Amino acid sequence: MKERGILNNMDIIEKIYRLKKDNIPFVIATVIETEGSTPGKAGFKMIITASGETFGSVGGGTVEKLVERDALLFLKRRMNKTKQYDLNTDKPTSDNATGMICGGNVKVYFEIHIPKRKVYIFGGGHVSQALERILPKGKYSIVIIDNRKEFSSKPLHPFADQHICEEYENYLKDFKPDVGSYAVIITHGHRFDYDVLRMIIKRDLAFEYIGMIGSKIKVQATLNKIKKELGDVNLEKLYSPIGIDLGGSSASEIALSIAAEMQAVEYNKEVPHMRIV
Structure with missing residues (x-):
């Protein structure tokens, strides 16, 4: 299940409340910094659950797929993490390369939420x-x-x-x-x-x-x-x-x-x- 679009603060609070109530592990991925041309802007958020469901957006496209992948990895490792994604094709084999041609980069903070x-x-x-x-x-x-x-x-x-x-x-x-x-x-x-x-x-x-x-x-x-x-x-x-x-x-x-x-x-x-x- 994917719910795309930018989440406002009330959307985020409501979604977090429901996930915590249901004892579902999840990650909040937040764009904290951008440089150059990027589809996602600082403050964009996406919630990714342990089953791979997503809510919200960090800008769409390939970068969002990489964020989903990394969110599940960091959730498994139970670690908060900051990661930068390259939005150009200069480094096609890099782990954080998106293959996009925007020319900028996006820094995302992953916040892990694991219930008892x-x-x-x-x-x-x-x-x-x-x-x-x-x-x-x-x-x-x-x-x-x-x-x-x-x-x-x-x-x-x-x-x-x-x-x-x-x-x-x-x-x-x-x-x-x-x-x-x-x-x-x-x-x-x-x-x-x-x-x-x-x-x-x-x-x-x-x-x-x-x-x-x-x-x-x-x-x-x-x-x-x-x-x-x-x-x-x-x-x-x-x-x-x-x-x-x-x-x-x-x-x-x-x-x-x-x-x-x-x-x-x-x-x-x-x-x-x-x-x-």
């Missing part, structure tokens, strides 16, 4: 409590789900943003995760871990990361059971046994290994995962 990542933690036990204390509040929005009232309560989970007491399968039957969400499956029983993972896979819920606790033997048994019931399933996002190999077996040590794995997955780092899939 939702982390759905299934199970409110000791590992869950330790994990929510470790995860940075400014980066993650934590949802605790447990089928026991006392283990989904705010007093037990003061760092969580939402507290849900419901049977896991019932909660997941009409559930849709926010964009870029993580799922951590650490319930109080192997049967419940299976129920949660089965529903996530059966409904093909779009989590960026799915971690499930358990020994390698139990994890393999769970996967065999799911494959027998559901057939060939996509396990690309599944990390089980959950965590990276840091050593230790206490709740806080397990929580640390989970948090480290979540960060490694986010930044695409090679680490010693304990997963068997």
Whole structure:
């Protein structure tokens, strides 16, 4: 979807409000400086979402295509950036060359907006409590789900943003995760871990990361059971046994290994995962 044309301040405020409300990552590209003949002028703005939708304009033409490309790159890298684009044909192989014949250049500032990542933690036990204390509040929005009232309560989970007491399968039957969400499956029983993972896979819920606790033997048994019931399933996002190999077996040590794995997955780092899939 592309909405061309110059955005006024109210258009920008309204669009930003809607994107933030819907937890959609986006970039504001603003022309901050021009030199010579250019179609875009200082103050022109374009909003580019993580899915490639655009609103507004920085001048049109090839330069706008390059701005869209770079916005998505900087969004992926989570970095604000200023970049200059050459609007002549003297440097056709340059990364910022547009091939246009205007003869000037445009400097664009890219401002990254990334919402808090939702982390759905299934199970409110000791590992869950330790994990929510470790995860940075400014980066993650934590949802605790447990089928026991006392283990989904705010007093037990003061760092969580939402507290849900419901049977896991019932909660997941009409559930849709926010964009870029993580799922951590650490319930109080192997049967419940299976129920949660089965529903996530059966409904093909779009989590960026799915971690499930358990020994390698139990994890393999769970996967065999799911494959027998559901057939060939996509396990690309599944990390089980959950965590990276840091050593230790206490709740806080397990929580640390989970948090480290979540960060490694986010930044695409090679680490010693304990997963068997």
